[in-house]
Amino acid sequence: MKRKIISCILATGCVISLCSCGTDNAAPKTEAGIEESSQQPEQTEQSETVSARDVYILPQHLDNPNLVIVWDMSEEEWENFKANDSNAFNLVWSTKEAFEQMYGGTVTVYGVGWGEMINKTTEMVEKGEVCDLVQANDQNFPRYANDGIVQDVSKYVNLDDDFWYDNVTTAFTFGGTPYAMGADANPVVISYNKTLFEQKGVKTPSEYFEEGNWNWDTFKEVGTKMAEDTDGDGENDIYGFGWWDSFYVQVLNADGTTALVYDDEGKVHSNYASSEAKETFEFLQDGYCKSKYIQQPGVDFVEAFKSGKLAMTCEYGFAAKSVYECDYEVGWAPLPTGPSGEAYSSGGSIAGFAIPVTSANPEGAAAFARMAYEMQLDYNRRQRVEQNGLQEVELMNELSKHIYFAPIGVNNYGDAQWIVANGIVTGQPIPEFTKEADDKLREGNK
Structure with missing residues (x-):
């Protein structure tokens, strides 16, 4: 760029x-x-x-x-x-x-x-x-x-x-x-409870980023360490991360791609069958369904973050500092870079x-x-x-400058997004829900 x-x-x-x-x-x-x-x-x-000029x-x-x-x-x-x-x-x-x-x-x-x-x-x-x-x-x-x-x-x-x-x-x-x-443009970033990290003695996302090691592996490592079952009922009371069910879109962006692709002829295609999507969906299914350090969508993540039950969430730009009005210090770091992404690859609003x-x-x-x-x-x-x-x-x-962004004003996109998000958080086979979502988009864009 x-x-x-x-x-x-x-x-x-x-x-x-x-x-x-x-x-x-x-x-x-x-x-x-x-x-x-x-x-x-x-x-x-x-x-x-208009011709190029050094100064406008x-x-x-x-x-x-x-x-x-x-x-x-x-x-x-x-x-x-x-x-x-x-x-x-x-x-x-x-x-x-x-x-x-x-x-x-x-x-x-x-x-x-x-x-x-x-x-x-x-x-x-x-x-x-x-x-x-x-x-x-x-x-x-x-x-x-x-x-x-x-x-x-x-x-x-x-x-x-x-x-x-x-x-x-x-x-x-x-x-x-x-x-x-x-x-x-307004990038989506990781916002985290800095005070909670200090209390648990866990290295923060910012520290990982500054040493050039903030990626999906260290995100999982941090999330797992911060998650905790405090009452012994077998379910976490504190989660490492939680946000909207559309988080998969941001993770795709951090892996260097978008959910939708517009070709040179102006036609719309989904990216659901790409290698980046496969590694994104596998990564998230592990966080939601296996390692379980990511909180299931549907829970009030804002209240969970404010009450200290959520170590990390997402927000647009610097908004977390004013949105959450917490009694503890809020820090932020870029999204963790995916295996196919590059430094600063990000999701956000354009x-x-x-x-x-x-x-x-x-x-x-x-x-x-x-x-x-x-x-x-x-x-x-x-x-x-x-x-x-x-x-x-x-x-x-x-x-x-590094936000990956695709407009979503296409027919059936909302339905397709729900199919993907639901398939991820419920642990459905990836080929099944990606095909269903892709078919839904094709149907809507004939």
Whole structure:
């Protein structure tokens, strides 16, 4: 991966840019019709895509400063959110204020809620209504691409720019066409009860990771040592690990692959019969059914972790420190690397921005997306470094670049996931439940 995210977030980015705008001097235009700063190096001719540049500077002027965006948070919700936290940041609402201040014009945001974004966007596009920018996430892809809702973003964004995350581009590329761009991601990490580890005298996940030995073998070793039957009834009262039944997806990611695969023709396949899946399912079945250091799903793992009955769980990014509000110290480490994975291989959440085919201002949409992620990275730098320290932030950023992610907006995926998860935790023969799950996906995607 070539992303230089750490250096990106340590730059002041868009915040400085906002202080130096407003000139009326004419400046050279790119092929996209955007006026650049007069200090910007002269651009070479380009064809269909934006040419590579070592340094990107937000344009000082846009021919069209008006945008229409579909988003998951309403203005009322955003105002309430800000009232409770004056330092709050939202990728669209915060950028809307800065974008309008810098370029003039009006950014119209339809805040319709998470579950309604795909319906709103599809409805607008089908009616031919202007829609310039929408969120790309695991629920609305590959549907957006398959149904012709969004267009190739490489026409307006230089995806070779180190600013953009390769794994975001890869996740939203279908049939060889990139449909979204992004520069932020949220890895899933192991959160652990550091106090409990110290009391038992067991080496922590962080210590294993720092010595370069944090893998499935040491995860099992730690989990087994931390599990305990305190009342002698033959069942563990304290478990080494517990989380959602979808943990298998994260373990697959740590083994260097995804549950779903999208080929070059844009077709969907499951990865359930792959060698990585086989070793993942065997590893987890041992933890749930044989060694029994992993708590069965269905138990309230949050309460178990808070009460000291669970040594390790998972959380997104730094959230564990605020979510659990424990009386003991919480530590974190990356997911343990699988035998087919590489250092920093991780699962997590990835989203980006896509440009619908009915956009009246794709160039402005591209500038808005760039500004939004510059502001996001600056906000993350200031907030996260202050709360967690530079070393931990750098590690979390490195994991963000190595997330394996596949959108799950395909028919019958939920049913197929349940078949796999249930087969793992109940000890069913792996070939049986993987075939059933694969057949379910095939049925749903004819």
